[in-house]
Amino acid sequence: MAPMALGLILGWCLVAASRAWHVPQPSLLLHPSQGVSLGDTVTLQCHLPRLAAWVKFYQEGHLISYKYPGKEQDRAEFSLVDIKQEAAVRYWCQYELLYTARTSETSEPVELVVTDHRFSPPEISLSPEKYVETGTNITIRCWNQDYQGIFLLHKDGCSAPIQHQDPDGGGTATFTLFGVTPADNGSYRCSYRAKAYPLVSSPLGDRVILVVRPTHAPPDAGVPPRQPEAVQFQVPPGDSEGLTYAELHAVNAGPWLSGLPAAPQPAVIYAEVGTAGPH
Ligand SMILES: *[C@@H]1O[C@H](CO)[C@@H](O)[C@H](O)[C@H]1NC(C)=O
C-alpha cells in the first residue's frame, strides 16, 4: 500500500508544480489589422496576462524588439513604419517576467497582409446570373491581365477570404458555389497575391452581387427542420498558405413550427483553420 500512496502524492505534487510554473501566453493584435498598404504604419500590440515583464516581438522568427513597457503596463507596442513588401509576413510576441526571468509561450502568430496598389485590381464575372433560385450552382471567375498569382474570393462582411485558388499557369481562377441558399446572398470581390510574397495583395476588384431566392417552406408541418450543416469548400491541393475555410450554415426551425411563411434568416459563420504554412 505504501508505494501506491506515495505515487499518488507525488503525482499530485507534480501537477501542482507544473501549474505554478505555467506562464500564460500573451496575445498579439495589429492596428490596423486590415486594409494596410505599402508605406503605411502598423502597430503591433502585445497584451500581457501578467504585469512587470520584458516583451519580445518577433518578425517571422527574428527578434525585432525587446522592451520593458513599465511595471503597471499590461501591453507593449512596437510600430512598423513605411511598410515594405518584406514586412508582409507573420508576427508574434513573448514576455519574460521581471523578477523570476520565466519566459511565456509565444503568442499565436498574426499575418500582416499588405496591399500593393501597383498591381491592377482583378476582373470578375458571375454566371449564370445575378438572380437565382436556391440550389443553383454559381460560378465566379476572376482574372488579371498581366500577372499570375493566387486568387482569393472575398464576401463582403466576412473578414477572411471564403475561397482561394492557384490557377496553375493561367491568369483565371474559377470559383464555384455549389447549391446556393439565401445565406450566399451578398456581394463578392476578388484579389490576388504574389507567389513570392503570399501576404502581398492586389487591391480588391469590382463587386458582383448575388441574390438567391428562398424556396418556400411546405404549408404542412410534415418536414422536419434541417440540422445545421457544415460545408467544406473546395481547396486546391498544394495551398500555399495551408489554410482551409469551412462555411457553417445555421438553419432555424421557425417556419415549420409557427406555420408562417419561410422568412430567410441566414446565419453564416466562417471558421478559419490554420495549419503549418510553408514558412
Ligand atoms: C451542381 O454541381 C454538382 C457537382 O458538379 C452536380 O452534381 C449538381 O447536379 C449541380 N447542380 C445543379 C443544380 O446544376
Ligand SMILES: *[C@@H]1O[C@H](CO)[C@@H](O)[C@H](O)[C@H]1NC(C)=O
Ligand atoms: C439579398 O440581397 C439583396 C440585395 O443585396 C437584398 O435586397 C435582399 O434583402 C437580400 N435577401 C436576403 C434573403 O438576404
